[in-house]
Amino acid sequence: MQIDERMITEAIITEFHNKFMDSLDLDVAIVGAGPSGLTAAYRLARAGRKVALFERKLSLGGGMWGGGMNYNIIAVQESGKTILEEMGIPCKAYRDGYFTADAVVATTTLASKAALAGVRFFNCMTVEDVAVRGEGDQQRVTGIVINSSPIEMSGLHVDPLVLNCKYLIEATGHPTEVLKTLVRKNAIKLNTPSGGIEGERSMWADKAESTTVDNTREVFPGVYVTGMAANAAYGAHRMGPIFGGMLLSGCKVADIIDKALD
Ligand code: 48F
Numbered sequence: 570m571q572i573d574e575r576m577i578t579e580a581i582i583t584e585f586h587n588k589f590m591d592s593l594d595l596d597v598a599i600v601g602a603g604p605s606g607l608t609a610a611y612r613l614a615r616a617g618r619k620v621a622l623f624e625r626k627l628s629l630g631g632g633m634w635g636g637g638m639n640y641n642i643i644a645v646q647e648s649g650k651t652i653l654e655e656m657g658i659p660c661k662a663y664r665d666g667y668f669t670a671d672a673v674v675a676t677t678t679l680a681s682k683a684a685l686a687g688v689r690f691f692n693c694m695t696v697e698d699v700a701v702r703g704e705g706d707q708q709r710v711t712g713i714v715i716n717s718s719p720i721e722m723s724g725l726h727v728d729p730l731v732l733n734c735k736y737l738i739e740a741t742g743h744p745t746e747v748l749k750t751l752v753r754k755n756a757i758k759l760n761t762p763s764g765g766i767e768g769e770r771s772m773w774a775d776k777a778e779s780t781t782v783d784n785t786r787e788v789f790p791g792v793y794v795t796g797m798a799a800n801a802a803y804g805a806h807r808m809g810p811i812f813g814g815m816l817l818s819g820c821k822v823a824d825i826i827d828k829a830l831d
Contacts, residue, residue: 592621592689596830598713598734599623600696600747603631604812605796606740607679608652608819609826614686616827621689621732623696625718630676631742637810641672646778649813652820656682675812695721696747697729699737699792701755708757710737710791736826739788740819742797743769743807751789759788759802767804769797777808785818786825795822 597613599606602624613620628634636642645653650660650668658678660668684690700712716729739747748766751757758764777800784799794802795818808814 588689592619592691593732595619595621595732595734597621597736597738597826598696598732599738599740600713601631601740601742601796601798602626602629602680602690602692603740603742603796604633604675604679604815605742605798605819605822606631606738607683608816609738609740609795609823610688611656611679611683611686612820612823613827614683614688616823618827618830619689620687621691622683623694623713623715624690624692625695625721627693627718629680629690629692633676633679633812633815634672636672642669643672643675644669644811645813645816646811649811649816652813652816691715693718697721697750698754699747699751700731700733701751701757708755708790710734710751710789713737735791735830737792738822738826739792739794739798739802740796743801745794745798745801747792748788748794748798748802751792757789760786761788761803766802769801770804770806772809773806774808774811777806778811778814780805781808781814781818782821785821793822793826795819 596618597620599610599622602622610622645668653660658675660670663669694715695718696713697716698714699710702711703709712731712733714729714731720727781800784803785795788794788802796815
């Protein structure tokens with residue numbers, strides 16, 4: 570067979586077009602492909618939901634690749650180990666209930682499981698805004714506004730595109746970018762004590778691991794927070810390179826939304 574570059578171009582454009590067209594009305598749009606977003610995406614796709622994940626960077630995995638300070642090993646506790654092992658990620662017992670996993674194996678396996686389960690991935694794609702519909706306390710997020718990351722990074726004045734979603738998962742980690750935009754642009758109150766973003770507190774792994782899961786909930790109609798974004802939204806601590814809370818939070822948000830979609 571003689572390789573025809575035009576055919577390669579046609580195949581790529583056609584298949585991407587098909588994927589994009591098939592993602593215009595989503596059950597769930599997830600912003601951020603860190604451990605919490607990937608776990609949620611995997612579980613929702615496995616449950617048969619139409620889910621797409623939007624990640625600003627070229628690579629998936631967020632902060633999981635680098636373990637702690639780029640020593641690329643992650644730590645988990647028993648509950649996190651169970652989730653990793655369910656996905657076929659080997660864990661080693663360290664001692665006293667602490668386990669480790671290779672950060673690269675964990676990241677690539679999680680991303681691969683999610684992709685094979687049917688998650689539509691849009692990497693190098695930045696969510697720059699949301700669509701809000703309704704008035705007063707009937708307001709709800711109904712869509713996401715996306716732009717190509719190179720366009721965003723170069724500061725070109727190019728308008729974005731919009732996709733509909735029944736639910737949006739804010740999984741952007743420490744910066745809580747989606748929530749910040751939602752609060753800045755709209756006269757709304759979040760379901761937080763102050764009605765705004767409470768902000769992340771300093772390192773306290775023991776507390777933060779459980780609050781990440783407790784804070785995983787609907788923060789505004791149509792929007793759920795997961796992972797580090799959940800702690801930042803509700804004013805809880807960070808936890809550093811222990812990842813059980815991220816995985817459990819991803820599972821929790823997926824299970825809540827899966828039920829809500831029924
Ligand atoms: O930060 P990140 O890994 O979020 P996470 O799932 O996990 C946190 C841990 O990695 C670690 C920790 C404890 O264990 O504290 O930090 O909560 O992944 C967030 C992803 O969101 C992407 C960003 O590039 C990263 O990969 N992201 C952020 N803003 C946007 C975005 C945006 N506006 N559009 C698309 N992607």
